Amino acid sequence: MNHIKLLFFATIRDRAGTKSMEMDISTDMTIHGLKEKLSADYPALKDSMKSVLITINREYAFDEAVVPANAEIGMFPPVSGG
Amino acid sequence: MQPSIFNLPTIFSITESEIDLNDLLAKITLTSTGAAAIFTGMVRGVTKRGDAHETEFLEYESYIPMAEAKMKQVADEIREKWPVIEGIAIVQRIGKLYPKTPTVLIACTAAHRDTGVFEAARYGIDRLKEIVPVWKKEIGPNGEEWVEGSYIPKPGE
Numbered sequence: 001m002n003h004i005k006l007l008f009f010a011t012i013r014d015r016a017g018t019k020s021m022e023m024d025i026s027t028d029m030t031i032h033g034l035k036e037k038l039s040a041d042y043p044a045l046k047d048s049m050k051s052v053l054i055t056i057n058r059e060y061a062f063d064e065a066v067v068p069a070n071a072e073i074g075m076f077p078p079v080s081g082g
Numbered sequence: 083m084q085p086s087i088f089n090l091p092t093i094f095s096i097t098e099s100e101i102d103l104n105d106l107l108a109k110i111t112l113t114s115t116g117a118a119a120i121f122t123g124m125v126r127g128v129t130k131r132g133d134a135h136e137t138e139f140l141e142y143e144s145y146i147p148m149a150e151a152k153m154k155q156v157a158d159e160i161r162e163k164w165p166v167i168e169g170i171a172i173v174q175r176i177g178k179l180y181p182k183t184p185t186v187l188i189a190c191t192a193a194h195r196d197t198g199v200f201e202a203a204r205y206g207i208d209r210l211k212e213i214v215p216v217w218k219k220e221i222g223p224n225g226e227e228w229v230e231g232s233y234i235p236k237p238g239e
Binding site: 007009010011014053055058060062074076077078079080081082 | 123142143144145147148149151174185186207210211212213214215216217218219228229230231232233234235236237239
């Protein structure tokens with residue numbers, strides 16, 4: 001198993017009801033798999049997972065990427081700074 | 083000493099403090115600098131374009147370490163496209179910000195104004211709004227709403 005940390009921001013944090021969470025996932029889990037796991041485990045996040053932006057260790061990551069051990073995963077909506 | 087990309091001033095930060103234009107400008111002005119293009123955005127209290135509405139305040143948040151790394155990336159992209167740029171400052175203020183308050187500043191300096199310095203500053207604010215992880219919630223007379231962007235970063239961004 002890989003231990004990872006999730007960080008939620010903006011609308012995703014509101015729906016998650018928490019800023020961060022730690023969990024153990026299988027060593028071959030992809031970003032796509034992680035989104036499916038979160039949708040299944042936390043129904044409140046299901047809709048958000050369709051349009052969420054994901055980062056692995058502070059770089060944008062996409063569905064096929066495998067989540068490495070001790071990853072810091074960011075989850076958030078499209079950015080709106082300025 | 084001739085400035086090289088290794089000692090050209092590049093400032094990038096997320097801050098909760100007031101943005102100090104004079105201080106930032108001084109830090110990105112070299113003896114060879116003759117021009118600065120500065121973009122700053124502020125909280126708009128009254129919006130007329132599109133969905134007309136009023137804003138009491140905005141509440142900004144950021145994924146700070148990633149945001150600062152992405153600001154550095156924006157500065158690197160500016161230098162690649164406009165190698166004549168001398169200094170770059172990219173600052174985003176976060177927290178609760180009221181109408182008329184500056185929220186973001188992008189400044190680029192160069193030897194002369196016809197060097198692409200205007201375009202460089204424009205590119206900087208456009209890229210910040212695409213890839214730097216900052217979000218704002220708008221609070222108005224009818225309640226609050228997250229402002230969502232529309233840009234989906236591509237691999238390598």
